Amino acid sequence: MATPTHRCTCFIISSKMLRKLADLAPTEAERHCLLDQAEISAHLRGQRSMAPATMFGVAALGDKQRSVYDAHNKSTLPGKLVREEASAPSKDVAVNQAYDGAGATYDFFREVLKRNSIDGKGMRLDSTVHYQTRFNNAFWNGQQMVYGDGDGKLFLGFTGALDVIAHELTHGITQNAVPGGLVYEDQSGALNESISDVFGSVVKQWHLKQSVEQADWLIGAGIMAPSVGKALRSMADPGNQQVTWSGDDQPKTMAGYVEDGDVHTNSGIPNHAFYAAAIALKGNSWDKAGPIWYKALSLLTPNATFADMAKATTQAAVLLYGDKSAEQHAVQAAWKVVGVA
Numbered sequence: 001m002a003t004p005t006h007r008c009t010c011f012i013i014s015s016k017m018l019r020k021l022a023d024l025a026p027t028e029a030e031r032h033c034l035l036d037q038a039e040i041s042a043h044l045r046g047q048r049s050m051a052p053a054t055m056f057g058v059a060a061l062g063d064k065q066r067s068v069y070d071a072h073n074k075s076t077l078p079g080k081l082v083r084e085e086a087s088a089p090s091k092d093v094a095v096n097q098a099y100d101g102a103g104a105t106y107d108f109f110r111e112v113l114k115r116n117s118i119d120g121k122g123m124r125l126d127s128t129v130h131y132q133t134r135f136n137n138a139f140w141n142g143q144q145m146v147y148g149d150g151d152g153k154l155f156l157g158f159t160g161a162l163d164v165i166a167h168e169l170t171h172g173i174t175q176n177a178v179p180g181g182l183v184y185e186d187q188s189g190a191l192n193e194s195i196s197d198v199f200g201s202v203v204k205q206w207h208l209k210q211s212v213e214q215a216d217w218l219i220g221a222g223i224m225a226p227s228v229g230k231a232l233r234s235m236a237d238p239g240n241q242q243v244t245w246s247g248d249d250q251p252k253t254m255a256g257y258v259e260d261g262d263v264h265t266n267s268g269i270p271n272h273a274f275y276a277a278a279i280a281l282k283g284n285s286w287d288k289a290g291p292i293w294y295k296a297l298s299l300l301t302p303n304a305t306f307a308d309m310a311k312a313t314t315q316a317a318v319l320l321y322g323d324k325s326a327e328q329h330a331v332q333a334a335w336k337v338v339g340v341a
């Protein structure tokens, strides 16, 4: 019998964050609009992906195959095909950002981690832009990436940050690389979110050729209106509202763990563990810390906890660098920093 795969409709921001932003909205009309979007996000998240991933084309092994669709402000997916692999750039900035971001993410996984696309077999990368009207979110729906334009007041469009694009694409990788996928609730859900932030940030660092010291370790810098904040989350300092935004409620360690917290809240803990490991290992995050975290994915189960991730990354460090290696010790110490294990 085939193992059921846990797929998620996984968002870059939580409906809880949208509700908090609604409280800050200057007008009643904007508040209602945000509350409606929070409802839509919660509803979409509850939906199960029915269509098998194979309904989307599987490109020949070794090929990078991107398709970008335009939803024309509707909610039907994928929408109208507007750009394909190797076709000329569009006049539409969002189309090109989705295309280029998917390309940079594909190249990272292919060149650095030797993984051929989401399923490891060259699966086509499908993205839809202009989803709904002024939609304040981006998500992976189990099959493809979907981006809203933002309302222009709180959010400026979700294709504007490479780490957001890599975050969404990584949800697809996690769904395939973790045997059975990761359940999108509780600690396994927070891990799912964290893994997307980890590779979101690593892909950005790789693209910009930034060392662990040079990187900003922010998620979503550039997609928020400056009046709202600088970024969605910080891996270096989760919950520091000075470097993110006024509603950032991420804990940095288990001391701040939120029982029944949103997956985007408790993800601050494993995010910071990755940061601590990468800083300890020095150099570039994609040299050692990234490959260790990636290898750990295959050692997880659908309901994995933070402690399971600590164990899996330690085991991965041993497999890659040897027992009692400096890398193993760095990973173990990083999880101690956040109070896991």
Ligand SMILES: [Zn+2]
Pocket: 010, 011, 012, 013, 167, 171, 193, 196
């Ligand atoms: Zn996510």
